[in-house]
Amino acid sequence: MPLWFVRGLRRGVVTTRYPARPDGSAAALPTPPAFRPGQLTRDVADRIVAVCPSAALARRGDNLIFDAGTCTACGRCAAAAPGAVTSSGEWELAATARSALVKEIPIVGRQL
Amino acid sequence: MTAVEPQAAGTSDRLVGELADLGGLEVTDGGATRGAVTVRVLPETLEEATHVIAGTAGTRLADMFADNGGDAPLLRLVWAHDSGYLLTETEIQGDQYPPLSDIAPAAFVEECEIYEQFAIRPATGKPLNRLMLPPHAGPDFPRLGHRPAEPLDEAHAPHTVGGQAFEFPFGPVRQVGVESLYYGLVTSGEEVVDLYLFAWHKHRGVEWRLRGRTPREAIFLAERAEGLSAVAVGWAFAAAAEAALGITPPAGAARTRAVALELERLYNHAAATAALCQATGLTVGQSAAEIALERLLRVNAAAFGHRYLFGVVSPGGADRAPDATLLRRELPGAYGELRRAADALLRTNSFVDRLEATGILSAEQARRLGLVGPVARATGLLVDARLNTGGPYAEQPVTVVTAEGGDVLARFQVMLGEAAESVRLIGEYLDAGTAAERTQLPPGGGMGLGWAESPRGEALAWVALDEAGRIIRARLRPGSVRNWRGFDDACRSQNVFTDIPIIEASFWLTAAGLAR
Numbered sequence: 001m002p003l004w005f006v007r008g009l010r011r012g013v014v015t016t017r018y019p020a021r022p023d024g025s026a027a028a029l030p031t032p033p034a035f036r037p038g039q040l041t042r043d044v045a046d047r048i049v050a051v052c053p054s055a056a057l058a059r060r061g062d063n064l065i066f067d068a069g070t071c072t073a074c075g076r077c078a079a080a081a082p083g084a085v086t087s088s089g090e091w092e093l094a095a096t097a098r099s100a101l102v103k104e105i106p107i108v109g110r111q112l
Numbered sequence: 113m114t115a116v117e118p119q120a121a122g123t124s125d126r127l128v129g130e131l132a133d134l135g136g137l138e139v140t141d142g143g144a145t146r147g148a149v150t151v152r153v154l155p156e157t158l159e160e161a162t163h164v165i166a167g168t169a170g171t172r173l174a175d176m177f178a179d180n181g182g183d184a185p186l187l188r189l190v191w192a193h194d195s196g197y198l199l200t201e202t203e204i205q206g207d208q209y210p211p212l213s214d215i216a217p218a219a220f221v222e223e224c225e226i227y228e229q230f231a232i233r234p235a236t237g238k239p240l241n242r243l244m245l246p247p248h249a250g251p252d253f254p255r256l257g258h259r260p261a262e263p264l265d266e267a268h269a270p271h272t273v274g275g276q277a278f279e280f281p282f283g284p285v286r287q288v289g290v291e292s293l294y295y296g297l298v299t300s301g302e303e304v305v306d307l308y309l310f311a312w313h314k315h316r317g318v319e320w321r322l323r324g325r326t327p328r329e330a331i332f333l334a335e336r337a338e339g340l341s342a343v344a345v346g347w348a349f350a351a352a353a354e355a356a357l358g359i360t361p362p363a364g365a366a367r368t369r370a371v372a373l374e375l376e377r378l379y380n381h382a383a384a385t386a387a388l389c390q391a392t393g394l395t396v397g398q399s400a401a402e403i404a405l406e407r408l409l410r411v412n413a414a415a416f417g418h419r420y421l422f423g424v425v426s427p428g429g430a431d432r433a434p435d436a437t438l439l440r441r442e443l444p445g446a447y448g449e450l451r452r453a454a455d456a457l458l459r460t461n462s463f464v465d466r467l468e469a470t471g472i473l474s475a476e477q478a479r480r481l482g483l484v485g486p487v488a489r490a491t492g493l494l495v496d497a498r499l500n501t502g503g504p505y506a507e508q509p510v511t512v513v514t515a516e517g518g519d520v521l522a523r524f525q526v527m528l529g530e531a532a533e534s535v536r537l538i539g540e541y542l543d544a545g546t547a548a549e550r551t552q553l554p555p556g557g558g559m560g561l562g563w564a565e566s567p568r569g570e571a572l573a574w575v576a577l578d579e580a581g582r583i584i585r586a587r588l589r590p591g592s593v594r595n596w597r598g599f600d601d602a603c604r605s606q607n608v609f610t611d612i613p614i615i616e617a618s619f620w621l622t623a624a625g626l627a628r
Contacts, residue, residue, distance in 0.1 A: 028413040030423075053332035074332065074423055 029091045030073035033066070039084035040064060041109040048077040048085060062107045068093055069101035084109070123170065123193040124149040130164050145574065147355035147561035148190065148197035158202045159210035162189070166216040170194050172482045172495070174594075175572050176212070176222035178204075178230045179585040180257050185230045188587075189219075190561065190572060196500055197561055207261075208235040218482030221597050230257035244627065246312050254320045256585070276300050284313045291623040295612070302608045307600040311627040318628040322586040327353035327427035327553065327575070330583055334573070335422055338590040338625035340383075343369065343376045344566030345590050345625075346425035348573040351562025352586075353427045356577050357554055364547030365429030366503040371541050372416060372424040372434070373564060374534035379408040380567035380620060381527040382450045387617035388524060389457070392466045400453035407446035415439045429550030436542045447535050454528050467521035471602040471615035474518055483598045485569025485591050486530065487619055489514045490522035497565040508540045520618040527620075555581060566591045568621055592625030 007013075045064045049057045056071035057064065078085040095101050128149060134157050144150035153161045165171055174192040178185045184203050189212070191198045202209070211234035213220040224243040227233040233240065251259055283294040292313040298306035318337045322330045327350070335346035347369050354360060361369070382405040389398035409419040415434040416424055424432045457463050473483070475491040488495040489512065498510045513529030515522035557577040564571050569591030576584040602615050 025410045025413065028410070028417065030418055053329065072422075075417075 026091055027089075030075060031088050031091050032068050032071045032073050032093070033075075033077050033085045034088035034090075035064060035066070035105045036084050036086070037106050037108045039081075039109050040105065040107045042107060044081045044084050044109065045107055048081050051076045051080045059107075060104075064105040064107055066103045066105060067101060068103065069098060123168075123195050124198050127165060127168060127171070127191075127193070127198055130168075131161050134160050134164065145199050145355075145559040145561050146358065147352065148199040150199045150201065152201045155202055155205060155209065158187075158200075159212070159215070161200060162210070162212050162215045165189075165191050165198070165200075168193070171198075172479055173216045173218040174482060174484075174570065175574075175587070175589045176219050176226070177574070177587045177589075178226045178232065178257065179576070179587075180230070185232055185257060187226070187232070188574070190574070192495075192570070197563075199561065204232050207232050210234070211236045211238060216482070217480050218594070218597060221593065227260055229255050231260040233260075241308065242310065242312060244312055244315050246315065254317050256320055277305050284310065293623045297609070297612075299609065304603050304607050304609065304612065307603045307612075309596065309600070311596070311623045313627070314624060315627045316624075319586055319588060322583050322588075325583055326581055327577070327583070330586065331425065331427060334586075334588060335425065337588045337628040338566075338571075338592060338622050339420060339422075340380060340622055341376065341566035341568065341571055341590055341592075341625065343372045343421050343425060344564040344571040345573070345588060347373060347564035348562045348571040349575065349586070349588060350425050350427040351564065352560045352573040352575040353553070353562070353577065354551075355560025355562055356558035356575050357556065357560070357581075358558065359428065359551050359554065361429040361503075361551055362547065362549045363503070364433075364545050365549050367507075367541040367544055368430040368433050368546040368548065369425055369564075370504040371439070371538050371546055372421045372430075373566075374538045374541075375408070375412055375415070376421055377534045377567040378447065378450075378531055379405060379412065381531045382408055384527055384617060384620035385450065385454060385457070385524070387620065388467070388520070388614065389463070391613035391617045392463055394457070394460070394463055397453060397457050397460070397463065400456065401450065404446065404450035404453055407442075407449055411439065411442045411446050414442065426550055428553050430546075430548050431550070433546050433548035434542070436546065439538065439542060443535060443538065447531065450531060451528075464521065466614060467524055467618075468517075468519060470520045470611050471607060471618060472517070472519045472605045473598055473602050477601055478518075478598065481598045481601065482594050483569070484594045485566070486523050486526040487595050487598060488569065490526045491518040492516045495570070497563045497570040501564065504541055504544070507544065508537060510537065520614055523618040553581065555579075557581065557584075568592055568619075568625075569595055588628060590622070590625035590628070592621040592623075595619055595621050596626050 045059045049059055054070050054072050056067045128151055171191050171193045175190040178187050184205055187202045187204050187209055189200045213223050223234055224240045227240050228245045277298055277300045280297040280299050282297055284292040294310035296308045318333055321333055331346055334349035335342040337345050382401055386398050386401035386405055389401055412421055413419045415438055416432050424430055473491055475493050478488045478491045478493050484495055492514055494512060496512045498505045511533050513526050515526050557579045559576045562573045571591050572589040574587040578584050599619055603612055
């Protein structure tokens with residue numbers, strides 16, 4: 001029996017690590033937004049909801065609803081509210097359930 | 113190769129003069145489409161006017177579309193000639209107009225589309241294909257105009273299947289990663305006797321969705337009408353909006369667009385090379401071309417922040433500027449990868465033999481069907497929207513690559529020549545200076561025509577804005593729409609089943625562009 005098979009059974013490793021090595025080109029990929037709840041006000045939330053072309057953002061009361069499955073990482077929200085929205089740098093978005101891609105972000109910024 | 117300088121206007125004046133002799137014609141200025149000479153043709157002279165224009169050497173039908181401009185639908189025909197575009201407008205009273213595809217065969221696809229969307233049709237009652245809307249599209253299905261009183265019962269125009277021939281359905285679900293597209297193949301067993309396409313499986317109603325949006329909002333959808341031509345379709349749309357509003361983008365932003373457009377051409381031609389290898393069963397060549405493709409996509413991402421160059425073009429200018437240092441450093445290596453793969457392929461007899469004399473189109477077929485891009489240029493036609501784009505392409509004229517064979521090999525050679533020219537142009541535009549800047553869109557409305565040369569040919573857009581600057585009607589015509597019209601002709605030219613994937617790869621079209 002090949003050695004790699006025995007080693008795999010003993011260590012529980014069936015394939016190579018993922019990723020085998022860091023992918024440098026990933027840094028250039030557009031990534032979905034990350035939000036700073038402390039900088040988010042209702043006005044800011046409404047502004048970024050209005051500029052989102054793919055309806056990935058919605059406001060429900062004092063929560064911002066963000067659907068990473070609908071977001072195209074176009075960057076319009078970060079451009080509209082640079083203090084409250086940044087690029088997440090997260091490009092591996094796979095999830096086992098669709099609902100895991102929908103996030104609620106509390107709006108806790110002080111309304112001026 | 114032939115270098116062609118943009119020519120001075122003149123053909124339009126000559127055509128308008130000939131049309132004026134027919135009577136029933138009005139040359140419009142106020143409110144007319146900017147970016148093209150616009151003439152209003154009365155319904156009774158439309159057929160004769162179409163004969164005159166279609167019969168003029170050097171003209172081709174670039175697009176035909178309708179909109180509910182007034183009480184009755186307006187039919188617009190866009191004619192391309194050597195120095196620009198001529199647009200005719202005709203108000204259609206009733207539900208019929210002259211059978212224009214009998215005069216200009218290029219018009220057939222649009223006749224089908226216009227019937228589905230606006231319920232007006234050619235007067236002869238000729239059978240029309242189902243093109244955009246799915247069979248289940250009921251009365252509430254979103255349309256640009258009115259629902260036909262008699263919906264298309266037949267999915268396609270009747271085909272004669274005689275003798276030993278039979279119809280062989282293929283699709284719409286095909287191999288991994290390929291768009292949904294249904295081929296109806298009529299065959300006698302091996303030879304392709306006839307072929308028709310259904311592309312409505314991925315209709316997204318993009319033109320319908322654009323209504324009521326500002327150009328800045330709409331560019332997001334426009335560049336997704338055909339994602340593999342995001343820059344070209346986005347540029348055509350932005351240029352149409354800019355023409356409607358009477359503005360021009362800053363020179364640095366226009367060069368930014370040109371850099372992105374040439375990068376788009378490079379990665380598409382690399383992808384077409386990989387597809388040709390796949391279709392001919394050369395897995396080593398396919399891998400080599402896909403390595404080049406991946407390197408080019410990474411260059412795009414590093415230079416512009418998006419692998420497929422979305423978000424670069426914006427009405428009024430450009431939102432992202434390229435990283436010039438990175439492009440100068442990385443692009444030669446990525447292009448060299450493609451060149452090495454292509455050179456090896458051209459030395460491989462089993463590859464070249466499959467391309468030679470396959471999927472032949474003549475220059476006359478290409479002209480009559482209004483074909484564009486590498487498909488048309490491979491027949492010897494000098495058709496390239498960059499010759500009339502102005503801006504960066506006037507500062508640094510493009511050397512248009514043509515070939516004579518009209519077969520798959522000629523199309524491949526045109527693509528390779530264009531890739532080399534794209535690398536040269538990118539260097540020139542970077543030296544001249546690029547920028548991310550925009551001219552403000554002024555308030556007010558108007559109508560404008562815009563165009564850009566996508567990797568698969570001329571992309572056209574026509575936009576009408578109301579006084580609030582919102583879209584009343586936007587027409588997007590990616591290059592794929594024109595060239596699918598020639599695909600069945602290419603497949604019928606004494607080819608067998610296994611030639612079809614090779615011909616499709618050499619056309620390198622998208623179903624999305626047709627089914628937008």
